[in-house]
Amino acid sequence: MYTSGSTGLPKGVMMTHGNILATVSAVMTIVPSIGTKDIYLAYLPLAHIFEFAAENVMVAAGTTIGYGSPLTLTDTSNKIKKGTKGDSSVLRPTLMTAVPAILDRVRDGVWKKIDAKGGLSKKLFNAAYGRRLAAINGSWFGAWGLEKVLWEFLVFRKIRAVLGGHVRFLLSGGAPLSGDTQRFISICLGAPIAQVYGLTETCAGGSFSEHDDISVGRVGAPLPCSYVKLIDWPEGGYLVKDLPMPRGEIVIGGPNITLGYYKMEEKTKEVYKVDERGMHWFYTGDIGRFHPDGCLEIIDRKKDIVKLQHGEYVSLGKIESVLVASPYVDSIMLHADPYHSFCVALVVAAQRALEDWASKQGIIYSDFSDLCQKAETVKEVHGSLFKAAKQARLDKFEIPAKIKLIPEPWTPESGLVTAALKIKREAIKKAYADDLAKLYA
Template sequence: MSDTQTMIENRPPSVATLFIDRVAATPDAEAYRYPVPAADSRGADEWKSLSWAQAAERVYAIGAGLISLGVQPEERIALAASTRVEWILVDLGVMCAGAATTTIYPSTNAEESAFILSDSESRVLIAEDAGQLAKARERRAELPNLAHVVVIDAEGAGPAEGDPEGWVLTLADLEARGAEHLAKNPAAITERVDAITPEQLATLIYTSGTTGRPKGVRLPHDNWSYMAKATVSTGLITEDDVQYLWLPLAHVFGKVLTSGQIEVGHVTAVDGRVDKIIENLPVVQPTYMAAVPRIFEKVYNGVAAKARAGGGAKYKIFQWAAEVAREYAKVSQDNFRRTGTASVPFALGAKHKVADALVFAKIREAFGGRLRACVSGSAALAPDIGFFFAGAGIHILEGYGLTETSAASFVNPGEAYRTGTVGKPLPGTEVRIADDGEIMLRGPGLMQGYQGLPEKTAEVLEADGWFHTGDIGELSVDGYLRITDRKKDLIKTSSGKYIAPAEVEGQFKAVCPFVSNILVHGADRNFCSALIALDEPTILAWAAENGMEGKSYADVVASSRTVELIDGYVKTLNEGLQRWQTIKKFRLLPRDLDIEHGEVTPSLKLKRPVVERAYKNLIEDMYAGSREA
């Protein structure tokens, strides 16, 4: 048996056990960094740190506080907060109490929040602020199981008339209760952690889904213990790393990143404010971070827009450098695959050196200057964007997994990564491709099932443990997986041709530096069309240079000049597509797609049915007068 197999098979029953072991091993080492916003909005945030021992003091107090409220093992504690250090401390406190965390995005409306609280039978809600408290209070009559709401930011979040006595507490109150409980029962936490079994429920994450009510995915403690050991066994993270964590922790991708960190003990800088990413990177200077493709697309578009704003010569240099980056990445990856050495011909290396000095070094500096790798997941990254960053020295390792598989089932293996694939399965995870191309998975990362939905569970989880992912993919001879599309998203035109819309959409994002979101439509139609939303800052900057300064986004996208601009990129896209894949018509949307309108999920995945319903009139307009065959 290999060392990796031994490590995975001898994993402890829970991450709570791993946390206790980590605190004992490196109590004084830095665990977390977090920002304290400056009093003056123009001032810089102050970053503070917690050692593992300091984090443990708070974690154990939170866990003991929950025990003092009568919380029992596996009872659900809901957590509605943005990504911040308290989210991690609370989640660990819940696990150390033997209870289970139900995650809720802070952007979730009151109705859906109430559904999740009710369906999960959550006993306690940890709410970020007065706004999250107000949602629970509005629906309190529907939530008989909700005994307490604990508020992290206490300002304006006190008890109100009609609240049951003791219904609202602050996080400081909870920690004080916990400290008092531990003073009387010093073994309260260790007794709960020692009693945790691998099958015991640890996390209940509700899928944001594209249709209908979200389903609660039941993930036991063993899933996270496996994830901690398996992700670390890949060698992608070490004790010397600094992770920048901004992804939503309510999402399974964000959650899995906390488990591996505890296993190796590196530093994690936590700040979920997406508008602070560019500002934070040079301060945090991470060695690795995870992101969703939309972030890399925005960075790429931003770099292109900045070059364009610098004048024709600068933009030509950028375009040349981008092609050099892509060629360099493709050649070096191909050579590594064949020979084990990422070598390139002398002439290409010389061009790359010049492009590095002119363009790439500045991009790396913007990422903090120490970035060893980025992990991308949640959706497909357009290969041309991946190759651009690879050539620029920002190595994006795509991975793959679902909420139902605890986020990480595949990841690209470090130096041997291949852009356009999601890498190889984690140790202990099995994969097979069904006759219809569907990816099937089996292993320790799989969910127990959907909360209260045995029929839905049986639809995707077979008796012998194989899970139907709903994704279509191809495996290379040496085990690299390429995702081609969601099974249910495949388009069949009226002429019987199958099209993977995500593939076409990804190619357009690599071609057009102005796009934010694109939806390709064509099911049962005689040609493909597209709804295109543009990136507001980028297109407004272009508009200002082209005689439309001061105009609104809606006015700019309605302009014939903007339509002509995007039409040029659509024609470029079509040149690289099969005839039946080409986009014959498109419409520019009057605003970008967003979470608030329910058009994208919190992890920025497109909700196709929602978008198609919302813009049905534009779709029908594109097909008006066409002869459907």
């Protein structure tokens, strides 16, 4: 199976049936009471290890599987004709996997509907969400019991209908999910979102959140099939002796570790190791830290760190996960040139949000591409990025100094994002080389 190619050319990973079964059997011990009464909505490509492992779990448990696509997932998805239903409304699944990009879109869609209704509906939602959040934080227990039933009937029942109304468990993987999105979706759907961490090289196995873990931003404890350890990465300043939590590069071992890369012996030797006890380990290149309860949190990626001209380190992926919270952002790629002291960004604009803003401002434009080129539009989007960055307490050098708005969406067909909608950094840099050069001019 081939890797996504988000950091370069895809690599062919050689895996055995035993590798796959190790992950599948481990996951089945964690997902609560999965069985023949469940319905699973599959919409990610089967050539993606996350979806491949998930569907094998469903087959093993005897669960019904229905097939959809990311562009027809909900009633308001891009490829759904007006007046027709999306995949989730028709199938009404109880189980789903999701990549962060999809969950971010669901969150943005809910907020847009709430803002559009305004008035009493918005006040009711804010009150209900605040009560649920207080209950989770332990400061207001009245949001459970009868009050929970009331809010469910008045507010959350309608939001649950976005994904069919019957989802009881969501699994997020493929990339880090922001804590804000995880909390928002979990509260609105009334279902836990578990985060899973794994790679093609580990057959999607690594760590897995418990279904009753109400914390956010973490990827759980090691799966029963996996050993997880951290090793020092001095160049990036991450050490296992760091306080209050040990930090370092994540290394995964166990029966789910694959054989290596097809016809890439040198690369295999670089990241696959066997210790003196015969244990196979894979060096992930991801940076994590262990919480006191044994749960892992992904905090960085070695390939995403760039050193700026004056010595500051910028973590591209971490900043992108913050800035994508802007309502005007569909996709974003931060770019940092080591010969300059500031970052820039390519922003795929969220068409509906920007057009709604333009309508309220009375801005006249010929098409969406024309709107994205207007100085006032760029200023508005840049301001929203600055606001999101400040809320996340990013340093000044981490906030893009200049941006370029892109009117066309990045799709797997264009070769600019993976099947799981992760950006292909090198492909985007090549495709927009002229634009990036102008931003630094």
